[in-house]
Amino acid sequence: MSLAEKYPEEIKRILAKYPPEHKRSALMPLLYLAQREKGYVDNHAMNEIAEMLEITPTEVAAMIGFYTLYHGEPAGKLRIQVCVDLPCALRGADKFLADLCANLGIEPGGTTADGLVTVEPVMCLAACDKAPVFQTQGPDGIAYHENMTVEKTMQLVEALRESGKEVK
């Protein structure tokens, strides 16, 4: 199904934010919409967005390559993105990332065998006073998890594994 068929109201609302002669501004919100379901933007959606905004598919692909929150490839249903930048690292973020990955049996950047969770180190999340901190990126958008421990994180992953629903 095309995006236009799936999300007619959302698309209308997004386009209304920008002057009609500058509808390319809708590209970023449309990309979020396109990766809502599967966690990445497939070629089909890329072409549809290009057509909708009267730009080339290459211009759309360049956006996905440039911005870290857009993904051109599938990964775990939920991405756990751990900040390991300087202020967080001063408060134990590197160790947190290593311990979390060891607990999940993956390398940083890797995905669990059941395809549920991908853990990746990311740049500053603007929550330096609440390290260790990560954000989760999944079908329902992005959420912050602050002052985290490996134990709390494993509970979160277990809850997801059991419910299955929230990460559909």
Next chain:
Amino acid sequence: MAHILLRHRDIPDISNLEVYKKNGGFEAFKKAVTKMDPGDVTQVVKDSGLRGRGGAGFPTGMKWLFMDRDNWPHYVVANADESEPGTFKDREIMENNPFQFLEGVAIASYAVGAHAAYIYLRGEFWPVAAWLDEKIAEMEKAGYLGEKLFGTNYSLRIYTHLGAGAYICGEETALLESLEGKRGQPRLRPPFPPAYGLYGKPTVVNNVETLTNVPLIIANGADWYKSMGTADSAGVKIFSLSGRVKKPGNYELPFGTTFRQLIYEYGGGIIDDRPVKAIMAAGASSSIIKVDDQALDTPMDYASVRTLGADLGSASVIVIDDTVSMDWLLNKTIHFFKHESCGKCTPCREGNYWMLHLIERIHGGTGSAEDVELLKSVAKQIQGKCLCALGEFSTMAVVSAIERFPEDFKKAVHS
């Protein structure tokens, strides 16, 4: 002293429209639209001495005055891209005192004759954008946004726009490119945004904290605002304190508060009571201040911090204790800038690539004294050759760490 920006700490429910109204909310916007000329509003902000809180410290009223009056429509864009490592103040404002920020956007828009304003939030602030959308809808319903406001001919709409994870989009022209649906790469300047901004139209880009100051400046006047802070840096500032302190967090204090007060009185001192070794006052973009008593007693305002060979920037104060070696620290900052360089300017793109190789070697224990010299040389060759400040920022910690902490690098290449 009662807070001016972090008012939710004194009035917990201030994100409720009725509570905000009861505490003087929207009175400044109403006063501006119904009783003041746009030029008068700009004049008050100019007289208040308010300077941009995003890092550059440019006088806000001046920026508004620069708007090209022969080219319309005008736009206001709030920079909520907050991505400097060590900065986390704008998020607290938007999450807890959203109406004061939105009122600031509205007053700025009136002052420059804009009928549409965009709030550009970093993509990670997804829930914050949804929250602001709710608050904007509440303002529309209550008649503070929309058509013919307060019975005048002035109309205004505010929209949120989410970025998608790119530090460079905090740079105002990269931000505008991104808002136009393009890769966030800085434009050649001049022309500056007040002449050529969003869609090529005159645009004011102001930081969230800057705009959040505006309602109370209009309500209480320029002299009230100037009575706080220092001659060079009027008013209050939110200092984001992070790193090896016991109580990291945001502290709203007058400009001129000393590092010592911030770290020890407010931050509770250093973890395990160790000595402070260094301070980065402007996040990862800082020149690193080597700490002694004189540095600790330096007032935090734009001019005083400069006497230490550093900048105050967005006042994201990262505290480093004596457990940290500078080669480890540079490995962190260079990784960051290597990742965030947008790739447009060769010195920044290639320079950071090579700096990363060098610091990995030095920090990994296989580097030589020549590598340290080469690292400094690469950094110096990036300086002054890039379109935006990112290239410059990427070298600040490198050069200052090597010059001010040579012993750390001697140890790294000999161990």
